[in-house]
Amino acid sequence: MTEVQNEVQTTETQTTENVKLTNNKDIITYLAEKFPLCFSLEGEAKPLKIGLFQDLAEALKDDECVSKTQLRHALRQYTSNWRYLHGCRLGAERVDLQGNPAGILEQEHADHAAQQLAEAKAKFAEKRAAEKAAKATQKKRPARKANTHKAEGNKPARKPKTQPELTALDFSSLVKGANVKVKAGENAQKAVVLDVLKESARVQLENGLVINVTADRLFA
Structure with missing residues (x-):
């Protein structure tokens, strides 16, 4: 060494x-x-x-x-x-x-x-x-519950549409060009009177559709 x-x-x-x-x-x-x-x-x-x-x-x-x-x-x-x-x-x-x-x-x-x-x-x-x-406590913990909104695609519950109050109409005083409401089922649509007949009226709805409706379906 x-x-x-x-x-x-x-x-x-x-x-x-x-x-x-x-x-x-x-x-x-x-x-x-x-x-x-x-x-x-x-x-x-x-x-x-x-x-x-x-x-x-x-x-x-x-x-x-x-x-x-x-x-x-x-x-x-x-x-x-x-x-x-x-x-x-x-x-x-x-x-x-x-x-x-x-x-x-x-x-x-x-x-x-x-x-x-x-x-x-x-x-x-x-x-x-x-x-x-x-x-042991950690193993016994329950699985987290799925979020209800996520399970439903986060779609919020639809609120029922509130329908406007309908006022009775005096059919005898109805004239051509008057603005009225036409009830169809649970819904009511705005319309314009095109012609007044004996027990019905010919109206044009907001979507352009022209129909004949009876007096009991017309409201002010």
Whole structure:
């Protein structure tokens, strides 16, 4: 290996080592690499020595990868993990950074760990139940009803036409050229008298049609 390659490798190693870790998961992974007999990433975790944080802070005081504050946060997360709480049973042996025996777990600490584990599992179960209920509610929602107007082509209901009031006509006084109304069924149309006959009249409707109508169908 050349001198240049040695310098490059040294620079890369220093750069890697100087990366500041801020994520708890990354810090725990880092601790498991540096102290494998104390920290673990899989399986049941070993109970840690009381006051281990001080030993850890002292051991990593010159380590630029992790700050004391971040180290405290990561250690708190590690000791609240289900794996760790499962291992905190009465009589279990605590370990120091090198994995050496550092005291036996007492009843008080075992009970506390069991309580934390039960609370954590209860919260998890409650969260899962809420998610399941939300999904069930979403599935039961009825389909939206089709808009009545859209189903009918957005056609508004037709309003009945209001017919003008018809006034009785005195047929005896009817003269040629008079304006009258002619009733045909339910409708009435305007017309002009063209000729007056004995019991009927010859009229021209607005549309130009000329017809004979009886007196009872003529109105003023």
